[in-house]
Amino acid sequence: MGKAEKTVETVFTLEMPYCERLKIQRTVFQGGDGPRVAVTSGIHGDELEGLYVCHLLAAWLDALIAANPEALQGQVLLYPALNPLGLDTLTRGVPVFDVDLNRSFPGKPGGDLPLRLASAIMSSLADASFVVDIHASNIYLREIPQVRISREFSDTLVPLANGLNLDLIWLHGAATVLETTIAHSLNATGIPCLVVEMGVGMRVTPEYCAQLVNGILHSWRDLGVIAPDLPLPELTHKPLIADDSNVHFLNAQTSGMFVPTTAHWTDVRRGELLGTIISPFDGSILSEVRSPVDGILFTLREYPLVYEGSLMARVMARKGGHP
Amino acid sequence: MIRNLLCMTAPVREGFDIPCHEIGPKAQQPAVALVGGLHGDEINGIFILSRLADFLNNVEAGTYPELRLARGVLIIPAVNVLGVNLRTRTWPFDKTDINRMFPGSTIGETTQRIAYAVMEATKHAEFRIDIHTASTDFEEIPQVRLYGPSDEERHSSRLFGLPAIMERSLSPVFTTTMMYSWKVWPGQSFVLRVGQAGTVQLEHCQRVFRSLVVFLGRTGILEGVEIAVEDEEVCYFDKESAFRVYAEKAGTFVSDRAVGRWVRTGQELGYIYDSFSGNVIEKVVSPVAGLLTGIRRHPLLFERDLIVRVNRKG
Numbered sequence: 001m002g003k004a005e006k007t008v009e010t011v012f013t014l015e016m017p018y019c020e021r022l023k024i025q026r027t028v029f030q031g032g033d034g035p036r037v038a039v040t041s042g043i044h045g046d047e048l049e050g051l052y053v054c055h056l057l058a059a060w061l062d063a064l065i066a067a068n069p070e071a072l073q074g075q076v077l078l079y080p081a082l083n084p085l086g087l088d089t090l091t092r093g094v095p096v097f098d099v100d101l102n103r104s105f106p107g108k109p110g111g112d113l114p115l116r117l118a119s120a121i122m123s124s125l126a127d128a129s130f131v132v133d134i135h136a137s138n139i140y141l142r143e144i145p146q147v148r149i150s151r152e153f154s155d156t157l158v159p160l161a162n163g164l165n166l167d168l169i170w171l172h173g174a175a176t177v178l179e180t181t182i183a184h185s186l187n188a189t190g191i192p193c194l195v196v197e198m199g200v201g202m203r204v205t206p207e208y209c210a211q212l213v214n215g216i217l218h219s220w221r222d223l224g225v226i227a228p229d230l231p232l233p234e235l236t237h238k239p240l241i242a243d244d245s246n247v248h249f250l251n252a253q254t255s256g257m258f259v260p261t262t263a264h265w266t267d268v269r270r271g272e273l274l275g276t277i278i279s280p281f282d283g284s285i286l287s288e289v290r291s292p293v294d295g296i297l298f299t300l301r302e303y304p305l306v307y308e309g310s311l312m313a314r315v316m317a318r319k320g321g322h323p
Numbered sequence: 324m325i326r327n328l329l330c331m332t333a334p335v336r337e338g339f340d341i342p343c344h345e346i347g348p349k350a351q352q353p354a355v356a357l358v359g360g361l362h363g364d365e366i367n368g369i370f371i372l373s374r375l376a377d378f379l380n381n382v383e384a385g386t387y388p389e390l391r392l393a394r395g396v397l398i399i400p401a402v403n404v405l406g407v408n409l410r411t412r413t414w415p416f417d418k419t420d421i422n423r424m425f426p427g428s429t430i431g432e433t434t435q436r437i438a439y440a441v442m443e444a445t446k447h448a449e450f451r452i453d454i455h456t457a458s459t460d461f462e463e464i465p466q467v468r469l470y471g472p473s474d475e476e477r478h479s480s481r482l483f484g485l486p487a488i489m490e491r492s493l494s495p496v497f498t499t500t501m502m503y504s505w506k507v508w509p510g511q512s513f514v515l516r517v518g519q520a521g522t523v524q525l526e527h528c529q530r531v532f533r534s535l536v537v538f539l540g541r542t543g544i545l546e547g548v549e550i551a552v553e554d555e556e557v558c559y560f561d562k563e564s565a566f567r568v569y570a571e572k573a574g575t576f577v578s579d580r581a582v583g584r585w586v587r588t589g590q591e592l593g594y595i596y597d598s599f600s601g602n603v604i605e606k607v608v609s610p611v612a613g614l615l616t617g618i619r620r621h622p623l624l625f626e627r628d629l630i631v632r633v634n635r636k637g
Contacts, residue, residue: 015573017623018598096625098412098458103423103496110569113625140417179495251430255332280335305334307416309433 004031004069006062011079012120014113024117026079026124027054029061031072034224036127038077039216041134043102043182045086045093046201049209050134054080056213064226074225077128082121082182090202092138105185122185130160130223131193132216133183139201140303141311144265145208146170147239148195150178153187161194163222165215165235168298168316171243200302211237240296246317248295252277252306253287260313264300274313277306293317328399329440331433341437343399343444344376346383347392347544354394354544356445357535359454361422361501362413363406364520368454371517371528372400375535382545390547396539397448402441412458412520425504442504450479450542451505451512454531459521460621461629464582464614465531468514470502476511477559482541483534484555485515486583487616487634491562519620558614560634566610568633573626574598576607576619588612592631595624611635 012024026038039057041050058078065072081087085095093100099114107118125131137143146168147161154171161169178184186193196212199205214233220226252258260275262268268291277287289312291297299314306312327340345353357375359368376398382390401407402421409415414434427438445451457463464487467480471493480488497503505512517531518524540548570576578593586592586609595605607630609615617632624630 014626016625017573017575022625092418110567110627111629113628116627179498249431251432255334255338257334307334307433308332309431309436310417311432 004029004065004072006030006065011124012117022085024079024082024084024121026077027058029058029065029072029076029078031065031069031074031076031225034074035129036075036077037130037220037223037225038079038125038128039132039134040079040082040121040125040182042079042081042087043083043133044100044135044138044201045083045089045091045095046139047092047136048087048202048204049136049199050196051080051087052204052206052209053134053212053216054078056209057216060213060217068230071227071230072225073227074220074223076220076225077125079121082117092201102182103180105180105182106189118182118185121182122189125186125191128186128191130219131183131186131191132164132196132219133193134196134198134212136199136201136203137197140301142200142264142300142302143197144168144298145196145198145211145237146298148172148197150184150187153192156192157187157194160192160219162239163215163219163235164194164196164239165211165218165237166196166198166239167237169239169241170247171241173244240316242298242316246295248292248315248317249311250274250289250292250313250315252308252310252312255307256280256286257304258289258301258306258310258312259304260300262297262300264297266297268295268297268315270294274315275301289313291315328444329437331437339404341399341402341404341440343397344380345395345397346376346379347395350395352395352447353397353445354448355450355452355539355542356397356399356448357452357454358399358402358441358445358501360399360401360403360407361453362420362455362520363401363403363408363415364410364412364459365454365456366407366521366523367456367517367528367531368515369401369407370523371454371531371535372398374528374532376400378532378536379545387547390545392544393546394544396544397444399441399444402437410521422501423499425499425501426507427504438501441501446505446508447510449510450538451510452515452535453501453505453513454515454517456518456520457516457617459519460619462519462524462582462618462620463516464616465517465527465534466515466616468516470497470514471506473511476513479511479542480513481557481559483513483515483538484557485531485534486556486558487614488557488559489516489616489634490560558634558636560616560637564613564634564637565616566613566633566635568592568607568610568630570595570605570624570626570628570630572604573624573628574604575622576624576630577622578607578618580615580618582615582618584615586613586615586633592618595630598623607631609633
């Protein structure tokens with residue numbers, strides 16, 4: 001087995017109009033001939049949790065190849081910033097093109113820039129055997145650490161997600177719009193890809209990131225990317241299962257300012273007050289937001305202003321709960 | 324008559340409405356529904372539809388005694404009301420694309436509620452027409468766009484008399500668009516693409532205004548329309564007829580060509596300059612003889628950006 005090494009590779013590059021280049025880069029940890037795995041993040045320029053996860057994984061791998069290079073039996077590809085222009089300018093989509101990169105997959109080699117980016121990213125992941133794509137909700141909602149899985153791929157993905165040290169697996173019905181995401185495109189070509197959602201946009205939640213890092217390392221050890229006898233901290237989280245039958249959406253009845261009265265990620269009772277929508281112009285409460293079921297408050301609005309229809313919270317009913 | 328499709332509250336402002344025009348004989352459902360401004364910066368369509376509403380209201384008022392509306396017309400000049408006022412393509416609050424929220428919902432996000440209200444008002448119409456432009460970067464010849472059309476839609480698309488009809492397949496990218504949702508319902512659906520976003524292009528607008536009047540005339544919705552057909556040439560282009568030129572190098576693209584002109588193979592269409600040194604780095608020429616159906620208007624090019632599209636006559 002050769003010596004493990006770290007390199008930075010450019011996956012895609014092109015000229016910008018005036019004296020700059022756009023580059024998508026990845027960090028490659030090359031060990032033995034074992035499986036090749038990848039972590040992708042930053043596909044939305046306002047989601048930062050995955051960048052920190054990539055940093056923590058890179059630091060762990062640096063230490064591993066310094067102390068015990070033979071223990072890296074496969075290869076690890078880290079893509080912290082799939083949308084570098086968006087990240088550098090606090091723009092969710094691809095700047096200039098105003099397109100959501102995660103609605104542009106699998107892309108094509110010609111055409112608009114987002115499609116070419118997607119195509120290059122897909123080609124660069126062609127020989128991966130497992131990918132984790134990390135998202136951080138958006139700037140409006142805070143999420144507990146979770147994996148979202150399309151039912152179409154649940155047989156393959158649920159066993160992988162169970163070991164990822166997260167708190168929730170949310171099984172979605174088939175939604176055709178999601179066919180244009182990186183995860184769907186990878187899963188459709190036979191490369192298992194788990195979508196992780198956690199935290200909130202524009203922020204980093206270090207404890208969630210550390211929790212996920214431990215889960216990813218366990219999954220790599222199970223796959224043979226790192227040596228089976230390598231000691232890792234015990235897994236500390238087991239996921240609950242949510243699906244369309246036990247997730248309840250709380251959308252705003254009226255516009256105003258939503259002020260929560262309950263902390264994120266707590267058990268709530270049916271009828272319990274979760275927050276109020278108030279008027280900034282007078283002392284009135286415009287609407288009370290109450291839990292429809294006994295369950296867990298797993299999504300909570302972070303950005304206070306709401307329009308009619310804005311999502312404020314999601315509550316997952318526990319087994320035996322009565323909606 | 325003006326009706327509000329949806330009245331919405333806002334966090335710290337007064338509520339706002341999405342108004343529409345209902346013109347002509349009262350019926351349970353309109354014969355034709357015309358929708359513009361799903362994207363707030365696509366002003367050509369908003370201008371065309373507001374002018375069409377003015378014209379048809381004048382027909383109803385007896386200003387043009389030779390004309391008569393035989394059936395009802397529904398016109399929504401702009402769906403994304405706040406986007407128009409703030410000059411943004413998307414819904415300004417959460418930057419979501421209203422044309423990715425269909426068929427909508429009464430209990431979901433704000434933009435889904437907007438989409439639902441538009442669907443309810445339009446889905447039963449016999450003819451449904453959604454007017455768009457290209458982005459602010461690109462100019463499209465006024466055209467009918469068909470997505471996975473029926474034979475009836477192929478036939479009816481010629482009734483507009485616009486210079487180009489472009490047929491495309493339905494991709495998963497379109498699943499949540501209004502066009503896709505319309506197709507579930509009986510009737511015919513068309514997208515018109517007109518010029519570029521962010522401006523009113525008077526020549527294009529006048530042409531499309533006339534084409535809508537002609538369409539209403541030929542379908543019997545507006546009686547008494549005299550149609551001159553001498554100079555009308557309609558070209559039906561499938562995907563294979565399109566030849567695109569992409570920028571080999573990044574830079575500044577400058578052209579004085581107009582869309583809708585026939586061009587020869589090798590004809591000069593513009594130049595790319597190095598944005599720093601000012602050197603000419605590429606002469607852009609037509610790859611085939613055909614109709615110039617689209618051209619780059621924003622001068623700053625990334626490498627491999629689309630510059631022109633020429634369609635060869637079938």
